[in-house]
Amino acid sequence: MQESETLHTRQAHSDIRGSGSLNIHLKKSPRNAESRDDDASLSSGQDLLARLRADIVKHTFAPETKLKFSDLTERYGLGIGTLREALSQLVSEGFVTLESGKGFRVAPVSRRDLAEVTEHYIAFEKRALAQSIAAGDDEWETRIVASFHSLGIIEDLSWAERMRRHGDWVDRHRQFHEALVAACADRWLLRLRSLMFYQLERYRFLSKMNREKSPTRKGTEHRAIMEATVARDATKAVALLERHIRETSESISGTLD
């Protein structure tokens, strides 16, 4: 039923929840020489947050679904308190609603909400990308190329295969967009961007379930954005990015209501 579960928890390291910055790691092994930057063994509670969010994004729980503790404790094998803690954070992030005495529900979706999220996301990502292009170093550039390639591997597959590995596509798609803006120095901008990204991701899934989008167009768009970015052509990159996001959202919007 669930797809690529193990990957997920590790990758949800973006920083939507983090406060300070990107240090969220956990220790476990006293010192492990290699250590990328954030290698983290998160307390089971932090894991849960990522898992729950992923399950909402993936529409494992449909919008407006009641989130009963009896179900959740069984599904995740964790206690009520731990679950409440994670759900509370998702309330702040806008994925879950809480009505006193009546418990938690998955937040509703609507065409209007999608429109708002889209516009905010575009504004954030454009600025973050422009700043990133201005500040990025070689390593930043390299990671963009790498994550683009990783994403391309899946996008070049046949339709059936692509559907089968959709969970992987989602992860790599997120990584690609994160790589683009990674050199932006504005912490809050990255945080807000991340917030909106996850919101949009839920809508992206919704569209995937209804119909399949324009086939290989996306791959081409991603390539164009990547190329303009590593060429440091901020104006072009930003324009391409905006069109990319807006068109995707508009096609999703048609499937709503």
Added chain:
Amino acid sequence: MQESETLHTRQAHSDIRGSGSLNIHLKKSPRNAESRDDDASLSSGQDLLARLRADIVKHTFAPETKLKFSDLTERYGLGIGTLREALSQLVSEGFVTLESGKGFRVAPVSRRDLAEVTEHYIAFEKRALAQSIAAGDDEWETRIVASFHSLGIIEDLSWAERMRRHGDWVDRHRQFHEALVAACADRWLLRLRSLMFYQLERYRFLSKMNREKSPTRKGTEHRAIMEATVARDATKAVALLERHIRETSESISGTLD
């Protein structure tokens, strides 16, 4: 020690946390005929969230302070689970950090963080105000005038009195700014604005503790913003607002580091 606590919970209706909207007050009497539209009883946990946030904003807990459960349970008279739940939400809002195994701390402050928060807040509030001016009705206008007056009552006091009632000033200042943007239809914009507003509020307190700001200048600025707004002069109102916020932040910035 705490000032105007009862007011607080009622006024924290902005919508930083909530999904739904603006319902937050307390219940007690079984049914009270009046009932505006959304009268909702908040579970003690929701209260706690507002109280904790207020205490962080007010620097009752200084930045980087460790938030020990032994202290908190005593101070608020609530169980550990309930506290964790509220703290988790504050992590999402950026007021608190969580390091696995080492517990919660009040998020740090810095000149750079202030600069980021300020710019984002300005961008949000400007757009929200412009939209609000375009869409606001008579009732909206009236509430602005009312909340300006309420705020002015405190701003016109002597220095000593103003300091004594600073807690009230904070509440009314928030209400005034909320009234300005109340007619904006973009839910997410209001939410993001609210997020940044509370962040800035913490810095405002910090400045209050160090030195007293320019005396009556603020009152004049608020009046000018109010007048331009009710005159539906969006361009002017937005420009005044921007200057008002930026100057305040800049003066605070000087007291940091």
Added chain:
DNA sequence: TATTATAGAAGTTTCGAAACTTATTGCAAC
């Protein structure tokens, strides 16, 4: 039939104790 009252079920909220992790202290060996 429609309405209200009541009992029971279902579900949520809160709490504190048990398990676990991190920090501190004391003590010995070098």
Added chain:
DNA sequence: GTTGCAATAAGTTTCGAAACTTCTATAATA
């Protein structure tokens, strides 16, 4: 002295049971 290690203390994290609230179904009443 200081380094290493163990023992203890302090603190965090997790869990499930008890208290409480909301919902549902049934019965009583007009």
